Structure formats: structure tokens, C-alpha cells
Amino acid sequence: MNTSITAPIFPITALSKQSKEVKDAADKGPVRITENGRGAYVFMSEQALNDLIERERADAAYEAYLLDAVQRGATDIEEGRYSTSREEMFQRACERRARYA
The missing domain is CATH 3.40.1620 (YefM-like fold)
Known part of the structure; x- marks a missing residue:
């Protein structure tokens, strides 16, 4: 803040x-x-301080989550795990669903 x-x-x-x-x-x-x-x-006030700390803690956790998601996405791209068309994306989703069904 x-x-x-x-x-x-x-x-x-x-x-x-x-x-x-x-x-x-x-x-x-x-x-x-x-x-x-x-x-x-x-x-x-102490309550305002606690609220501020909690907001900052939640923001830090969300930033860590986003950083992890971006890193996983970059790894997926580097390793070829991505689709370049909608049809390919749906095909991969169907294949993935079939594996877990």
C-alpha cells in the first residue's frame, strides 16, 4: 500500500x-x-494492520501462484505441449479425457 x-x-x-x-x-x-x-x-489500529498484513499475504500467495502457472506454461511450450489450432486443442482434450475415463 x-x-x-x-x-x-x-x-x-x-x-x-x-x-x-x-x-x-x-x-x-x-x-x-x-x-x-x-x-x-x-x-x-491493530485491526487495520492485521487487515493490511492479510491482504499483502494473499497478494504474495497469488503472485506465487501466477509465477508458477507462467513457468509451467513456458515449460509446456518448450517441450512441445501446446496447440496451434482450435481443432488440435479439442483433439488433445478428447485424448486426455479418454485416458482418465
């Missing part, structure tokens, strides 16, 4: 002066806290 674009930004003084607003925003996701006009901290 790119917090620099999507996260609300509060000055560090908001932690004491606007704590409800900061906490409400932190319940939804990361909040950037600035100090002397520069980014200094990122604040979020």
Missing part, C-alpha cells in the same frame, strides 16, 4: 489535540504523522 498518496496526514500535535479524528482515521488504515512538516511516523 502506498501510504504517501492515500493515507490521511496529521501533524504530531493532532495526537493530543484531535485524538478522536486520528484514531477514527487509523481504524480505516494507515495515518501519516508529520513532525516539523516532514513525514515522521505511520499510525494505524
